[in-house]
């Protein structure tokens with residue numbers, strides 16, 4: 591018995607880290623919709639495909655949407671609620687959600703899912719599935735995710751201000767945020783690898799350029815950034831800069847860029863110089879398999895910790911409003 595436990599123990603740890611074990615994870619499970627909506631995952635994939643094919647920037651939008659939903663009171667689709675003049679003040683009113691796009695696409699997926707499995711599937715799970723499909727579509731790992739989240743009955747722009755980090759977050763605070771979700775330091779650096787997709791707008795970059803210029807950190811990259819963002823207060827909010835050299839592909843180029851001094855946001859370049867995290871950046875830049883593997887387990891943790899389940903919250907009929 592003891593021998594058996596001892597032999598199984600490392601195996602269990604290993605399996606649960608990757609998230610491939612069919613057990614209950616924080617009251618979520620891999621077969622939650624087995625009876626109530628058996629074809630859910632293929633239905634979501636099929637519904638998103640035309641969006642992916644017509645808008646190459648959509649995978650980045652869904653991935654960031656997931657992070658920003660999960661960061662505020664757990665992954666509960668609170669980010670999709672519109673203000674209702676009473677208890678709900680939309681999280682979109684928070685400056686931290688600047689650039690969040692494609693919320694309406696989740697509503698659209700929800701309508702398709704409702705037609706097949708009415709009142710069963712939460713908007714919160716649909717956000718996670720959309721992010722998972724986005725990573726896979728863009729060339730990243732196919733991540734198995736446990737399901738069974740419930741939708742929130744509250745949302746607050748103040749909470750979004752508090753819990754979504756700004757681009758100038760310190761490495762310490764960034765690590766604290768992700769480690770509080772049970773991540774290792776490697777996983778924290780891997781989940782930031784979400785920045786292998788998409789873009790950032792000047793408004794989130796100018797702090798590095800004006801009034802004083804981080805010339806030592808930025809070097810030649812800073813000249814490029816100043817050309818793209820020529821004024822301290824951006825004249826329009828339309829100018830954006832790709833997060834890495836391959837913004838449509840989920841790969842480890844983000845880490846290669848960091849090593850070459852092309853970290854776009856302040857937190858991006860900080861993890862390549864901090865002595866604790868620089869070796870991890872280096873390893874991911876050389877070992878794409880290890881990055882994919884670690885990103886996958888981090889993704890499961892980010893999307894699992896502190897979510898409403900069971901009888902908490904509700905299954906919304908429409909993602910943008912309460913029932």
Ligand code: HEM
Pocket residue numbers: 647649650651653654657688689690691755756757758759764781782783784785787788789790791792794833855857
């Ligand atoms: C400390 C943590 C993080 C900070 C401070 C941060 C900050 C930011 C900022 C400021 C932007 C630019 C937004 C814009 O100007 O439009 C951005 C973009 C993005 N972030 Fe993060 N982020 C963090 C973690 C993450 C995580 C964990 C993910 C997902 C796994 C993620 C995914 C993305 C994606 C995909 C984009 C591009 C969005 C687009 O193209 O529309 N970020 N992030």
Ligand SMILES: *[C@@H]1O[C@H](CO)[C@@H](O)[C@H](O)[C@H]1NC(C)=O
Pocket residue numbers: 615616617900
């Ligand atoms: C799972 O649900 C039960 C009953 O609702 C609750 O007591 C328990 O704390 C939950 N576990 C986790 C990890 O959320």
Ligand SMILES: *[C@@H]1O[C@H](CO)[C@@H](O)[C@H](O)[C@H]1NC(C)=O
Pocket residue numbers: 685688793824825826827
């Ligand atoms: C850009 O967006 C920010 C945040 O939403 C806003 O405060 C600012 O006025 C906008 N700037 C312009 C030029 O539209």
